[in-house]
Amino acid sequence: MTPSKPPGKRRRSAPPPRLPSPAPPVALSPPGFVADRAEAAARVERLLRYQFCDRALLEEALTHQSFSDGALSYQRLEFVGDAALGLAFSNFLYLTNPTLGPGALSTLRAANISTEKLARVAVRHDLYPLLRRKCPRLDLLVGQFIESVKQELMHDLATAPYGGSVVKAPKVLADIVEAIAAAVYVDCKFDLEKLWKVTRWLFEPIITAETIDEQPVTTLHELCQKHGKVAQFKTWQKDGMIVVNVFVGGEMVGLGSSEQKSLGSVNRNLLSSASENIGQNLSLN
Numbered sequence: 156m157t158p159s160k161p162p163g164k165r166r167r168s169a170p171p172p173r174l175p176s177p178a179p180p181v182a183l184s185p186p187g188f189v190a191d192r193a194e195a196a197a198r199v200e201r202l203l204r205y206q207f208c209d210r211a212l213l214e215e216a217l218t219h220q221s222f223s224d225g226a227l228s229y230q231r232l233e234f235v236g237d238a239a240l241g242l243a244f245s246n247f248l249y250l251t252n253p254t255l256g257p258g259a260l261s262t263l264r265a266a267n268i269s270t271e272k273l274a275r276v277a278v279r280h281d282l283y284p285l286l287r288r289k290c291p292r293l294d295l296l297v298g299q300f301i302e303s304v305k306q307e308l309m310h311d312l313a314t315a316p317y318g319g320s321v322v323k324a325p326k327v328l329a330d331i332v333e334a335i336a337a338a339v340y341v342d343c344k345f346d347l348e349k350l351w352k353v354t355r356w357l358f359e360p361i362i363t364a365e366t367i368d369e370q371p372v373t374t375l376h377e378l379c380q381k382h383g384k385v386a387q388f389k390t391w392q393k394d395g396m397i398v399v400n401v402f403v404g405g406e407m408v409g410l411g412s413s414e415q416k417s418l419g420s421v422n423r424n425l426l427s428s429a430s431e432n433i434g435q436n437l438s439l440n
Contacts, residue, residue: 195286203357205353212341216337217331219289219290232334233333234337237333239337240268247361259364273329274324275324276357282331286327293325336354379403
């Protein structure tokens with residue numbers, strides 16, 4: 156929520172819009188660490204402001220399949236959560252966009268429940284450290300993505316929630332969000348309205364028809380997927396600049412850099428044009 160203006164200070168100019176400000180991402184636990192399930196569940200309940208009737212559902216949602224103590228993993232709940240969030244967003248977008256056709260509504264829904272968007276929800280609310288798991292490689296991949304998001308939050312706050320990182324979002328982060336949503340959904344007897352009321356704020360800012368063009372990475376991925384292609388990114392720093400290459404089908408289709416040390420700046424300038432070039436190339440195939 157937007158904080159109140161400090162009393163007694165003159166406003167020089169209109170400040171940029173502020174995003175919800177959860178605690179910054181915490182350091183990942185060491186390999187082999189197992190989160191205390193009762194403590195992790197209690198933290199999620201506080202986050203959601205929702206008390207589970209059957210807390211075992213939440214504990215299941217916070218258990219990765221690599222955790223081998225005979226406990227159920229989140230996989231079944233993730234299956235339900237994927238569908239439940241899709242329907243919840245379908246209802247919301249249908250009601251709030253009375254003039255949009257099914258194609259535009261489908262695009263908005265896909266953007267709001269994409270792996271990239273849901274992974275960022277998990278990062279912003281520090282959900283991964285609460286997951287019981289035994290997979291050091293997963294910790295490494297998640298750590299790299301979290302670091303990328305933290306850099307964007309420092310340099311490009313206005314667009315970071317929408318995605319745009321050149322580091323691929325690990326699916327496990329989106330799975331956690333979907334599993335937690337499913338735990339709520341099942342716990343409240345499959346009440347979709349209750350699910351939306353409890354979880355909606357987690358997804359803010361919700362991507363709208365006015366803001367969907369601000370996420371070129373998602374747009375590029377969706378474009379490639381429609382044509383059976385995969386987009387890959389390579390990024391590095393050189394002489395104080397961030398340099399990004401975009402590859403599709405092993406062929407480099409774009410190169411960009413920024414002196415502002417902002418991935419968002421590179422992505423908006425490079426990937427928007429790359430999307431156009433890819434679209435032209437694919438249409439000729």
